[in-house]
Amino acid sequence: xxxxxxxxxxxxxxxxxxxxxxxxxxxxxxxxxxxxxxxxxxxxxxxxxxxxxxxxxxxxxxxxxxxxxxxxxxxxxxxxxxxxxxxxxxxxxxxxxxxxxxxxxxxxxxxxxxxxxxxxxxxxxxxxxxxxxxxxxxxxxxxxxxxxxxxxxxxxxxxxxxxxxxxxxxxxxxxxxxxxxxxxxxxxxxxxxxxxxxxxxxxxxxxxxxxxxxxxxxxxxxxxxxxxxxxxxxxxxxxxxxxxxxxxxxxxxxxxxxxxxxxxxxxxxxxxxxxxxxxxxxxxxxxxxxxxxxxxxxxxxxxxxxxxxxxxxxxxxxxxxxxxxxxxxxxxxxxxxxxxxxxxxxxxxxxxxxxxxxxxxxxxxxxxxxxxxxxxxxxxxxxxxxxxxxxxxxxxxxxxxxxxxxxxxxxxxxxxxxxxxxxxxxxxxxxxxxxxxxxxxxxxxxxxxxx
Numbered sequence: 001x002x003x004x005x006x007x008x009x010x011x012x013x014x015x016x017x018x019x020x021x022x023x024x025x026x027x028x029x030x031x032x033x034x035x036x037x038x039x040x041x042x043x044x045x046x047x048x049x050x051x052x053x054x055x056x057x058x059x060x061x062x063x064x065x066x067x068x069x070x071x072x073x074x075x076x077x078x079x080x081x082x083x084x085x086x087x088x089x090x091x092x093x094x095x096x097x098x099x100x101x102x103x104x105x106x107x108x109x110x111x112x113x114x115x116x117x118x119x120x121x122x123x124x125x126x127x128x129x130x131x132x133x134x135x136x137x138x139x140x141x142x143x144x145x146x147x148x149x150x151x152x153x154x155x156x157x158x159x160x161x162x163x164x165x166x167x168x169x170x171x172x173x174x175x176x177x178x179x180x181x182x183x184x185x186x187x188x189x190x191x192x193x194x195x196x197x198x199x200x201x202x203x204x205x206x207x208x209x210x211x212x213x214x215x216x217x218x219x220x221x222x223x224x225x226x227x228x229x230x231x232x233x234x235x236x237x238x239x240x241x242x243x244x245x246x247x248x249x250x251x252x253x254x255x256x257x258x259x260x261x262x263x264x265x266x267x268x269x270x271x272x273x274x275x276x277x278x279x280x281x282x283x284x285x286x287x288x289x290x291x292x293x294x295x296x297x298x299x300x301x302x303x304x305x306x307x308x309x310x311x312x313x314x315x316x317x318x319x320x321x322x323x324x325x326x327x328x329x330x331x332x333x334x335x336x337x338x339x340x341x342x343x344x345x346x347x348x349x350x351x352x353x354x355x356x357x358x359x360x361x362x363x364x365x366x367x368x369x370x371x372x373x374x375x376x377x378x379x380x381x382x383x384x385x386x387x388x389x390x391x392x393x394x395x396x397x398x399x400x401x402x403x404x405x406x407x408x409x410x411x412x413x414x415x416x417x418x419x420x421x422x423x424x425x426x427x428x429x430x431x432x433x434x435x436x437x438x439x440x441x442x443x444x445x446x447x448x449x450x451x
Contacts, residue, residue: 072123077450081203082113083442085140093433095421096395098213098388101438104140112140113161115203119450127174131186133167166217179225185244186222189237189268190214190305193224194281198309198318200351201362203446204415205399208320208347208366209305213388214285218264219244233276239266243287262288281307283322289385296338296383297328315352321345326384330371330391333379341371341384341391351403360403362415368395374424393421393433401444409448416441 086109087101096102100114116136123129136154138161156162169184187193191207191214199207210216220241227234243264264287271280288300305322322345329341349364371391374380380391401415420437 070126072125073121073129074123075121075450076119077121077448078116078118079446079448079451080113080116081444081446082111082115083444084111085109085440085442087438087440089437089439091421091436091438093393093421093436095390095393095433095436096419096438097390098211099419099438100139101417101440102139108140110140113138114140116161116163117166118163119167127172129171129173131167131169131171131184133165134163135166136161136163175223178227178229179223182222182224183220185217185219186239188215188218188239188241188285189222189266189283190216190285191283192216193237193268194270194279195307195318195320198279198307198311198316199349199364200316201364201403201413203411203444204362204401204413205364205397205417208345208368209303209322211366211397212343212345212368213386214303215243215264215266218242218266220264233272235270237266237268240264241266243289261291277310277312279307279309279311283307296331299326299328299383299385301326301386313353316350318347318349320347326386326389329382329384329389330380331383332375333381334375335378338383339373339380341389342373344369344372354402358405360405361401362403362413363400364398366395366397368397370394371424376424376426376429379429392425392431393423396420396422401442409451411444411446413444413446414442415444 085101087104087106090101090104090106094103114137117133118135119131119133121129121131138155154162154164165185167184167186169182169186172181175181191209196202196207196210205211218239218241220239222237222239222241224237225235226232227236241264243262264285266283266285268281268283270282272278273280283305284303286300286302288298290299292298301324303322303324305320307318307320309316309318311318322343324343324345326341326343328338330339331337332339345366345368347364347366349362351360351362353360370389370393374391382389382391396419398418399415401413404412406412417440418437420435421433422435423433425432
């Protein structure tokens with residue numbers, strides 16, 4: 001009898017010990033599977049006090065709390081704009097290859113997308129983000145490739161719109177305080193990072209620098225930051241890249257940008273005052289493009305651009321101007337030598353509110369001189385590897401319209417688009433073209449999603 005009682009007690013003790021051991025093991029496994037901290041430190045994470053002092057440093061606990069609060073971004077976004085346009089007058093000389101309506105005949109009218117963006121941002125962790133942007137930016141004109149008539153720009157031979165990779169980069173946040181390091185294919189500091197945002201009407205037209213084909217994106221490495229992280233009133237952007245925005249045909253086979261013969265250097269600094277309503281920006285770039293030949297010296301181009309704006313939710317005024325040197329851009333038949341071209345451009349604009357947040361307006365004027373050193377008495381031949389560049393015609397561009405916003409991120413904008421061409425050559429010079437213009441009436445639509 002005594003032995004049976006003793007045996008039962010021993011068996012009960014063993015079962016109780018086993019049960020406790022299994023409970024402790026299960027708790028330890030749960031903690032290890034769902035947390036980077038040890039079970040001994042788990043009560044610190046839950047807010048309870050531990051009976052034993054933690055063997056982990058205090059900074060580890062703080063890091064665990066921060067990691068718990070951080071939420072990664074997985075964001076799909078995009079926007080699109082286009083028009084119903086009516087081309088009331090076309091330039092007889094078919095000038096302006098950089099414009100959307102180059103080669104479009106008088107009286108043509110159509111519905112057209114001019115840009116479709118599809119972007120995705122993926123936070124790999126707190127420090128690194130992958131950024132992807134696909135773009136389709138077809139023009140209104142048609143062209144001929146071989147014997148096949150195809151739409152120009154980002155359209156396929158069968159007329160369907162095609163995407164290309166515009167951005168594909170890796171961003172390292174806070175490589176030091178206030179500065180990100182970015183590598184890959186990205187936007188340049190030329191205009192899209194600041195001045196285009198203040199102009200605010202890319203759906204109507206590019207900024208003046210973009211209009212005349214300053215690189216919008218490139219493949220390289222960049223530092224993007226602010227000098228004052230707390231207020232973010234003073235900042236900078238620098239980029240070393242391949243000059244890969246240009247095509248190999250325009251750069252020449254010996255200096256295809258993607259082969260890495262030369263590099264493009266971009267730099268930008270900005271300052272914001274009066275509660276960020278008064279903004280100043282200074283931009284510069286330099287890029288060598290082709291080596292010297294027996295007849296023409298090596299070519300490069302460099303730009304200095306200044307920008308000033310006063311911007312509030314009610315009204316914005318902006319002024320942007322640049323000067324650009326294109327080395328050995330033209331050959332002068334009179335002097336029998338290659339000569340540099342000095343490009344000058346200025347853009348002034350205003351936009352603002354008319355009625356609450358539903359109706360607004362915009363207006364802009366650009367003046368453009370492709371060669372300030374042009375001598376009308378001489379005969380020139382263009383050498384430059386910029387496919388949209390011509391030294392002959394000065395340009396005056398005007399756009400104006402209304403902005404109806406029935407809901408946030410949705411815009412309908414009736415507007416006019418006008419550009420005048422004035423040939424700098426003497427009327428007796430071979431190739432001279434009389435003054436002419438392009439006038440287009442448009443009903444533009446623009447919408448954004450995912451932002």
